[in-house]
Every structure is written in C-alpha cells, then in structure tokens.
Amino acid sequence: MNVDFKGYGENVATFIAADTVKEGDLVKVSDNFKVAPCAANDEIAGVCVGVSGGYAAVQLSGYVEIESSKKITLGYSSIAAASATQATTSTTARKYNVIYSTDTKVGFIL
Secondary structure, eight states: OOOOOTTTTOEEEEEEEOTTOOTTOEEEEEETTEEEEOOTTOOOOEEEEEEETTEEEEEEESEEEEEESSOOOSEEEEEEESSSSEEEEOSSSOEEEEEEEOSSEEEEEO
C-alpha cells in the first residue's frame, strides 16, 4: 500500500513575486501582496509552486515536502526557514504538524 498526502487541503494564492523567487522556495510576505524567498530564521508563509510574468503561485495550506537541515520531531514542531530552500527547527516559529522526517527532508501540513 502506498501513502500519499499530495493534494491534501491545498490552497494556492497568487502574489507579486520578488525578482529572486523560484519554484520550490519557502517564501515570506515582503510587502503588500508581494512575496520574497525566506532567509535563515524567517517565518514560512508558504511554498512557491510556480512563477510566471512577475507573479508567484504560493501554496498556503496542505501537505508540503521540502529539504531540511536536520531530522525534525514528528507531531507539532516549530519550523522556520534555514534558507529559501530548506527548513529547520526554531523555538519561536509557528508549529506545523510534521508527518514525515528524515535527516534531509521534512513533510508537514501548512
């Protein structure tokens, strides 16, 4: 039996994209209606799932699976950005429901 959470509760919104936003980036809201790539310790607003014509499609809810700087505890864990493409733990960040974790990847519900 295969387990798959892709598509679960996904919600995607269109934002103005900073010039440096790429598909797959963890993003933060950087200005009115605008997103930019996350930097270390930034709160995660969502994951960019596409960029076109200066706009970014950002997944705001649902299951995401991204690179991780370390294994993150399953269950509700505080997660912040380690970089634009990698998550890490943080004592002050928002808690997400982590349902998959290895030394290099983490899967959680936004």
